[in-house]
Amino acid sequence: MDVAGELPQVAERGPSWDGRLTVLILFLPPALLLFTLFVVLPIGEAAWYSAFNWNGFGRPTNWIGFDNYRFVLETRAFWLALRNNGLIIAVSLAIQLPLALTLALMLAERFRGAVALRMLFFMPYILAEIATGLIFSFVYDGDYGLVASIWRTFGAEPPHLLASTDTAMLAVLIVVVWKYFGFHMMLFIAALQGLDKSLIEAARIDGATRSQALRHVVIPLLYPTIRLSVFFAIVGSLQLFDLVMPLTRGGPADSSNTLVSFLYNNGISRMRVGYGSAIGVILFTICVTFAFTYKRWFMRDE
Amino acid sequence: MSSTETNRTPFDPAVLFKAVFLAVVAVFVLVPLLATLLGGFKSLGELRVNPFGLPRHWEWQNYADILFSARYWQLLRNSLIISTLTVTLTLIVASMAAFTFAHVRFYGSSMLLSYLTLGLLFPAATAVLPLFIKVRDLGLLDTYFGVALPQVAFSLAMSVLLLRRFFKDIPYELLEAALVDGCSYIKFFRYVTLPLSRPILATVGTITFVNSWNAYLLPLVMLNTDALYPWPLGIMVYQGEYSSEWHLILAFITLTILPTIILFLLAQKHIVAGLTAGAVKG
Numbered sequence: 165m166d167v168a169g170e171l172p173q174v175a176e177r178g179p180s181w182d183g184r185l186t187v188l189i190l191f192l193p194p195a196l197l198l199f200t201l202f203v204v205l206p207i208g209e210a211a212w213y214s215a216f217n218w219n220g221f222g223r224p225t226n227w228i229g230f231d232n233y234r235f236v237l238e239t240r241a242f243w244l245a246l247r248n249n250g251l252i253i254a255v256s257l258a259i260q261l262p263l264a265l266t267l268a269l270m271l272a273e274r275f276r277g278a279v280a281l282r283m284l285f286f287m288p289y290i291l292a293e294i295a296t297g298l299i300f301s302f303v304y305d306g307d308y309g310l311v312a313s314i315w316r317t318f319g320a321e322p323p324h325l326l327a328s329t330d331t332a333m334l335a336v337l338i339v340v341v342w343k344y345f346g347f348h349m350m351l352f353i354a355a356l357q358g359l360d361k362s363l364i365e366a367a368r369i370d371g372a373t374r375s376q377a378l379r380h381v382v383i384p385l386l387y388p389t390i391r392l393s394v395f396f397a398i399v400g401s402l403q404l405f406d407l408v409m410p411l412t413r414g415g416p417a418d419s420s421n422t423l424v425s426f427l428y429n430n431g432i433s434r435m436r437v438g439y440g441s442a443i444g445v446i447l448f449t450i451c452v453t454f455a456f457t458y459k460r461w462f463m464r465d466e
Numbered sequence: 467m468s469s470t471e472t473n474r475t476p477f478d479p480a481v482l483f484k485a486v487f488l489a490v491v492a493v494f495v496l497v498p499l500l501a502t503l504l505g506g507f508k509s510l511g512e513l514r515v516n517p518f519g520l521p522r523h524w525e526w527q528n529y530a531d532i533l534f535s536a537r538y539w540q541l542l543r544n545s546l547i548i549s550t551l552t553v554t555l556t557l558i559v560a561s562m563a564a565f566t567f568a569h570v571r572f573y574g575s576s577m578l579l580s581y582l583t584l585g586l587l588f589p590a591a592t593a594v595l596p597l598f599i600k601v602r603d604l605g606l607l608d609t610y611f612g613v614a615l616p617q618v619a620f621s622l623a624m625s626v627l628l629l630r631r632f633f634k635d636i637p638y639e640l641l642e643a644a645l646v647d648g649c650s651y652i653k654f655f656r657y658v659t660l661p662l663s664r665p666i667l668a669t670v671g672t673i674t675f676v677n678s679w680n681a682y683l684l685p686l687v688m689l690n691t692d693a694l695y696p697w698p699l700g701i702m703v704y705q706g707e708y709s710s711e712w713h714l715i716l717a718f719i720t721l722t723i724l725p726t727i728i729l730f731l732l733a734q735k736h737i738v739a740g741l742t743a744g745a746v747k748g
Contacts, residue, residue, distance in 0.1 A: 183645070183650050183651045183652075184570050184571075184572065184651065186650070186651070186652065187565075187566055187570050187651045187652065187655075188566060188570060188572055190562070190652070191562035191563060191565060191566045191655075192562075192563055192566050192578070194558075194559045194562065194563070195559045195560060195562065195563035195582065195622055195626065196563075196578070196581075196582075198559060198615065198618055198619040198622065199581075199582055199585060199619050199622050199623075201600070201619065202597060202600070202615060202616040202618075202619035202620070203584075203585050203593075203619050203620060203622075204584070205596075205600065206593035206594075206596035206597040206600060207588070207592065207593045207596075209593070209596035209599070209600070210592065210593045210595065210596045213595070213596060213599075220595075220598075220599060263491075266487070267488075267491065270484055270487070270488060271488075281488060281492065283730075283734060284492060284495055284496070285491065285492075285495060286738060287495070287499075287727070287730065288495060290676055290680075290726060290730050290737060291680075291723055291726060291727075292679070292680035292682070292698055292723065292726065293680065293682065294680070294682050294698040294701060294702065295698075295701070295719055295722060295723045295726075298701065298702075298705060298715065298719050299498050299499070299502050299719060300498065302498075302501070302502065302505065302712055302715070302716060303498050303501070305710075305712065307514065307710070308510075308513050308514050308517060308710070308712045309517065310497070310498070310501055310517050310518065312517075313516075313517045313518065342494065342495065342498070346495075350738060399589075402589065403589040403591060405591060405682075405683055406680075406682040406683065406698070409682070409702070410702065410705070424589070424591040424683075427591060427594075428591075428683070431595060432594060432595060432598075432687060437595050437596075437599070440595045441593075441595050441596060444591070444592040444593055444594070444595060444596075445592075447588075447589075447591070447592045448588050448592040448593070451587060451588040451589070451592065452587050452588060455586075455587045
């Protein structure tokens with residue numbers, strides 16, 4: 165950093181103030197312009213549009229104040245979607261995270277096939293959500309699917325998992341774990357490889373068993389990564405959309421909507437701009453509040 | 467390898483447990499993928515009675531029909547165009563901004579950087595309706611740019627952060643010496659920074675490419691013409707048309723995810739590094 169402190173001197177000596185100005189004028193505006201135009205302005209406009217009853221054509225004129233927010237909050241499907249996002253987070257924390265951590269601990273060691281298994285487990289993460297959703301809508305299909313075939317070998321009538329309000333969300337949750345555990349596993353593997361091995365060796369020399377060293381040394385050292393993994397699980401759940409569409413489109417009877425698929429089904433696909441923007445603003449508020457609170461409470465040291 | 471272990475511990479339940487556990491997870495991951503690949507080689511009738519096993523009669527026709535259809539190649543072409551536009555623009559725009567943030571001191575620099583990183587806080591979906599109206603008012607609806615430009619805007623935050631961190635590690639003395647010798651910032655950027663930064667450019671490029679290649683929501687909202695659809699939209703249309711002819715749909719899925727899997731096998735290092743380490747420093 166002390167090297168960087170010399171920059172102004174050089175700048176005064178050389179011709180570089182002109183140079184710096186040119187860079188500022190040429191290099192910054194494209195990024196700032198694109199970002200402002202397509203990311204920041206739309207958020208502001210969402211807040212503005214959310215006060216209108218508007219179908220997107222002409223100019224918004226029918227001002228209705230906070231009514232759109234009231235309509236959203238009075239919709240049962242909104243609360244179902246919120247609950248489903250909660251369920252995704254719960255499953256991510258209770259099943260996906262322990263699974264990812266266990267696999268990471270197993271695969272961080274070197275043995276033949278470890279790297280191949282890592283890659284295999286990571287692969288679902290890079291597949292498109294749409295393709296994953298379609299693959300699993302086949303797996304769950306009541307006539308041709310894998311699940312149906314297993315059911316039939318036991319002589320039972322195969323269920324249509326995605327068509328029942330009782331099981332649709334459960335089916336989605338299983339796909340979520342299938343798709344994302346490999347990503348979290350890779351986060352943990354990367355962290356494990358960066359750990360200071362001497363700490364673990366010291367614990368072992370002091371007589372700790374493998375599992376004691378794991379519980380009292382390795383896991384605490386992984387806390388920052390665990391917090392990060394939780395952060396991604398929650399942010400990911402708030403964005404989940406592509407995966408739901410090919411599986412259930414949020415149905416049946418809104419039982420498997422996420423917040424974004426609820427936004428799509430009720431705002432975007434019907435061009436109810438005001439209503440959809442209100443949902444967007446609510447989602448935005450949830451995301452930003454969460455990100456700030458989480459960073460403040462749990463990730464202060466990073 | 468196993469013989470030495472056997473010598474040390476005749477039977478270790480932990481090793482057995484580990485092997486079984488890994489095998490179960492591997493099966494959990496592999497079975498849906500293999501069933502999809504193999505399902506594409508079956509007839510619909512066989513799929514119903516034998517969804518798991520190898521096809522008794524290999525129906526190459528399913529795959530051949532798709533591979534020889536204009537439709538499949540058009541979808542891939544559209545996806546390739548949109549992704550290439552997105553990656554190229556992201557790399558150019560983000561590396562220029564990152565260079566400025568890394569090497570040029572100016573008033574408001576850190577403020578502007580935090581402004582850009584706001585983009586990490588919320589997904590594109592939150593403002594997709596106003597975004598649609600903006601793109602429509604700009605006359606970009608139903609064009610490749612109407613999808614690519616918002617994708618670039620949303621990938622900027624992460625890309626600028628990753629690039630800036632890398633650029634900052636380029637020794638400052640190098641820039642200083644170059645400036646004293648009369649080299650301009652822009653020449654330094656072009657002839658020193660960019661060539662030295664190939665690994666991070668590859669990583670950022672790969673993440674952006676994968677995200678754009680797989681994207682569904684933005685193209686869904688911005689495009690109306692079938693002829694412009696990238697493959698995630700096209701495959702949904704295809705599934706709608708052939709609703710329960712699963713053998714064809716499975717063949718189509720296999721062929722559309724093939725490019726991703728090939729890219730993954732070729733560029734694993736960049737993809738894993740980018741998608742994990744990249745996320746960590748976000």
